[in-house]
């Protein structure tokens with residue numbers, strides 16, 4: 175299928191992209207890797223009159239340490255996150271999630287900023303970034319603001335970003351000493367998109383008990399679900415396989431997923447407990463290592 179006809183303009187700075195957004199109004203769309211937007215345009219689910227290309231803006235790509243924060247430019251492609259030494263060292267769960275996205279072509283073109291801005295309920299980054307307590311830096315002509323992950327994802331394909339903002343950076347606090355991170359997913363066999371997935375950030379105390387836990391589940395609704403009952407069940411307990419299994423069994427509590435042609439609601443809820451257990455167990459192992 176062919177998209178409706180559209181104009182194209184390359185931005186050379188974030189300021190220029192913002193000016194172009196102001197000039198073209200709601201008829202314009204920012205273009206990053208194009209791996210969600212172009213298919214949507216071909217299906218006529220989106221028909222922007224103008225595409226404003228961010229791929230020509232220098233400085234929006236790369237991973238760097240900024241004190242106790244890992245800062246990832248919004249134009250960083252999935253493959254570079256999967257391969258980044260900094261990410262693998264500090265946040266192996268994020269590298270793991272990036273490495274599971276789509277196929278090589280998708281990972282070489284798709285960007286983390288495009289993924290979270292698109293907010294597809296089947297996307298991987300929103301889930302692991304919820305577990306990692308990330309923040310999103312948004313630039314507009316009136317300044318910069320930072321939105322925490324718990325406020326960023328609002329609903330299916332909807333975020334807290336306005337059409338006048340450019341996402342420039344994703345910021346993730348480095349986990350405290352004794353922590354481990356992990357991601358596990360059941361992907362759709364054709365596309366790789368999430369059927370159900372789980373991200374975990376677990377901190378072990380010196381005694382081996384759970385000092386803190388953040389667990390997020392994807393695939394059970396429009397946005398990642400924080401598995402609060404699982405987190406509470408782990409808190410302060412020894413991180414044995416039995417404790418992990420009992421906590422993971424609560425991962426789908428108070429969720430009401432829709433069934434679809436691929437997976438029924440009951441199946442998704444069950445699989446959520448299985449992948450939560452895998453992610454928590456892997457994070458605990460990394461915390462110990």
Ligand SMILES: Cc1cc2nc3c(=O)[nH]c(=O)nc-3n(C[C@H](O)[C@H](O)[C@H](O)COP(=O)(O)OP(=O)(O)OC[C@H]3O[C@@H](n4cnc5c(N)ncnc54)[C@H](O)[C@@H]3O)c2cc1C
Nearest residue numbers: 204206207208209210211276284285288297298341366367
């Ligand atoms: C075959 C296939 C398989 C896939 N499998 C998976 C998978 O398994 N898991 C998964 O998570 N994803 C998957 N994807 C989606 C892929 O990861 C996309 O690349 C990603 O979701 C969108 O990133 P992008 O850079 O391509 O963004 P684009 O398509 O360019 O843009 C997407 C949206 O974000 C907006 N946007 C982009 N950048 C910014 C910014 N910096 N600031 C503000 N708004 C911005 C755009 O205006 C647009 O609305 C798959 C895609 C394909 C085609």
